[in-house]
Amino acid sequence: MKVRRSDRLIDMTRYLLERPHQLVSLTFFSERYGSAKSSISEDLTILKRTLKARGTGLLETVPGAAGGARFIPYIPQQEATEFVDGVIESLSEADRFLPGGYVYMSDLLGRPSVLRQVGRLVATQYLEDEIDTVLTVATKGIPIAQSISDYLNVPFVIARHDSQITEGSTVSVNYVSGSSSRIEKMALSKRSLTPDSRVLIVDDFMKGGGTVGGMQSLVKEFDAKVAGVAVFAEGTFEGERKVPKYTSLLKIHATNDHVDVTAGNFAEQIYTPERLTQFQD
Amino acid sequence: MKVRRSDRLIDMTRYLLERPHQLVSLTFFSERYGSAKSSISEDLTILKRTLKARGTGLLETVPGAAGGARFIPYIPQQEATEFVDGVIESLSEADRFLPGGYVYMSDLLGRPSVLRQVGRLVATQYLEDEIDTVLTVATKGIPIAQSISDYLNVPFVIARHDSQITEGSTVSVNYVSGSSSRIEKMALSKRSLTPDSRVLIVDDFMKGGGTVGGMQSLVKEFDAKVAGVAVFAEGTFEGERKVPKYTSLLKIHATNDHVDVTAGNFAEQIYTPERLTQFQD
Structure with a gap:
């Protein structure tokens, strides 16, 4: 059955968007559409042009009969900045202020439109890196980890403070929670990470x-490598953090009676001069 | 700037797919493309035909100048069955068997391709229902809840066993954990659910x-309504469960030395005769 170009373009868009970073062969599409x-x-040339012009992502095409296409989602700087500004505006509402200088943000981290953009943003930073697995620790990092894993199209794994029977054998580490100076523990299933894999x-x-440090120790216990660190928000901290270079979307500065939310360091981390050239038409 | 049909179709596909269940107006598209x-x-007629023919979803079009289109994702029965069969095959591998009759499945619930299909499947059941919020309890329900919330395009909220300062005021309930007959507690931020909202x-x-029962009690405490119950897997249970009608993708029957995984009740719950008519060409 032969398929019209318009139908092919719609279905190819859908197919490629659902499989970021995965090479789909010309042969596959050719058989799928009898074309x-x-x-x-x-078709791929048209797709590539439109996806780039609309700031949706790059379509990498691998030439030749054995070639194909790979969709690499990204978010342009302006859209990213507008998104983060919108989040700052939401988080600055007075009724989000919680006793102890905390900000209520669980609602944002349960909203699909927010999570998608967070995922696209962090995936933009790692669009050319080999990431094998995304690692987070229960509970509140999970939605962000999942969204990033979705856009990078790699699995995510969850370390836990309480090790559960359903995780099988685990590897656990102790770490000092920076804010409270307490010794805490986190465990990760032995089946989660493979040696030499690159972990975000x-x-x-x-x-x-402290918690990020605990995750770094875990990665080391598995003989894997830390490929990067990304957090939704960083709090103000006096002193030096024992973590490698990290990316934050937001900075939260809380005092006893109010909270200042500003943009994190994402722009300088993600929108490097070379990447900007790549995104331009 | 006028935009060619092929470019419009690619961008509209992307735009609508990223916003399931949301009405996008003709006016919006007309201004976006100068068409x-x-x-x-x-364009919408072509999109509707292709999305249906490929089993991607329904494109509901609202006629008239004030009209627009709404993309409703679904998964056809055959694709759903093949997906669940694939999961059964994975879960039946001998090395997944854990002491106490458990099955290791955390890796599957961290894999984007699996989570997307789980989300599409459950969203197919509720494609015509009003769902306002998806509710789960930490930790392992989160990825599934997030994926369903993504395809229904509604927020999800997370009840927790330990209430955290960052949740603000919470409502908590006690419940009897069915398997261990212990009294447990779960708490949900007071800001999470609104009265009369419909909760999945x-x-x-x-x-x-027991845990699902605990979530039902929570929903009741918020004067909200349970719109449905969906679980990835159900275990064998002698006796009557105190839960309403539920949907399961898998049934797991574990003995002391092996595990049987079979299909859950999803087919009869989701692929009702009327829905099948709707999906057909």
Whole structure:
């Protein structure tokens, strides 16, 4: 059955968008639509142009009969900045202020439109890196880790403070929680990470960096490598954090009676001059 | 700037797929592409046909100048069955068997391709219902809840066993954990659910139904309504569960030395005769 170009374009868009970073072969599309590879190649050229022009992502095309296409989602700087500004505005509402200088943000981290943009943003930073697994610790880092894993199209794994029978054998580490100086423990299923894999560490909030440090120790116990650290928000911290270079979307400065939310360091981390060139038309 | 049909179709596909269940107006698309509403209407007709033919979802079009289109994702029965069969095959591997008759499945629930299909599947059941919020309890129900929330395009909220300062004021309930007959507690931020809202309860695993029962009590405390219950897997349970009608993707029957995994009740729950008519060409 031969398929019209308009139908092919719609279905290819859907198919590629659901499989970020995965190479889909010309042969596959050619058989799916009963169309010549030359027509599929033309379709991919149109797709590439539109996805770039609309700031949706890059379509990497691998030439030749054995080639294909890979969709790499990204978010342009302006859209990212507008998104973060919107989040700052929401979080600055007075009724979010909680006793002890905390900010209520669980609602935002349960909203699909917010999580999608957080995922796109962090995935933009790692669009050319090999990431094998996203690692977070229960509970509040999970939604962010999941969204990033969705856009990078790699699995995510969850370390836990309480090890559960359903995790099988686990590896656990002790770490000093930066904010309270207490010794805490986190465990990760032995089946979670493979040696030499590249792991992106993700959490919702980082203050002293103790929890992120715990995750770094876990990664080391598995003989894997930390490929990066990304947090939704960082709190103000006096002193030096024992964490590698990290990316934050927001900075939260809380005092006893109010909270200042500003943009994190994402712009300088993600929108490097070379990446900006790549995104431009 | 006028935009060619092929470019419009690619961008509209992307735009609508990222916003399931949301009405996007003809006016919006017409301004976005500098094209006449009549051309946009034709585009939508093509989109509708392709999305249906490929089993991606329904495109509901609202006629008239004030109209627009709404993308309703679903998964056709055959694709759903093949997906669940694949999961059964994975889970039946001998090395997943854990002491005490448990099955290791955390890796599957961290894999984007699996989570997307779980989300599509459960969203298919509720495609015509008004769901306002998806509710789960930490930790392992979260990824499933998030994926369902993504396809229904509604927020999800997380009840917790330990109430955290960052949740603000909470409402808590006690419940009897079915499997261990212990009294447990779960808490949910007071800001999470609104009165009269319709809540879809989600968890990774249900045995006696105690945890699901706890979530039902929570919903009641908020004067909200349970719109449905969906679990990834149900375990064998002798006796009557005190839960309403539920949907399960898998049934897990564990003995001391092996585990049987079979399909849950999803087919009879989701693929009702009327829904099948709707999906057909």
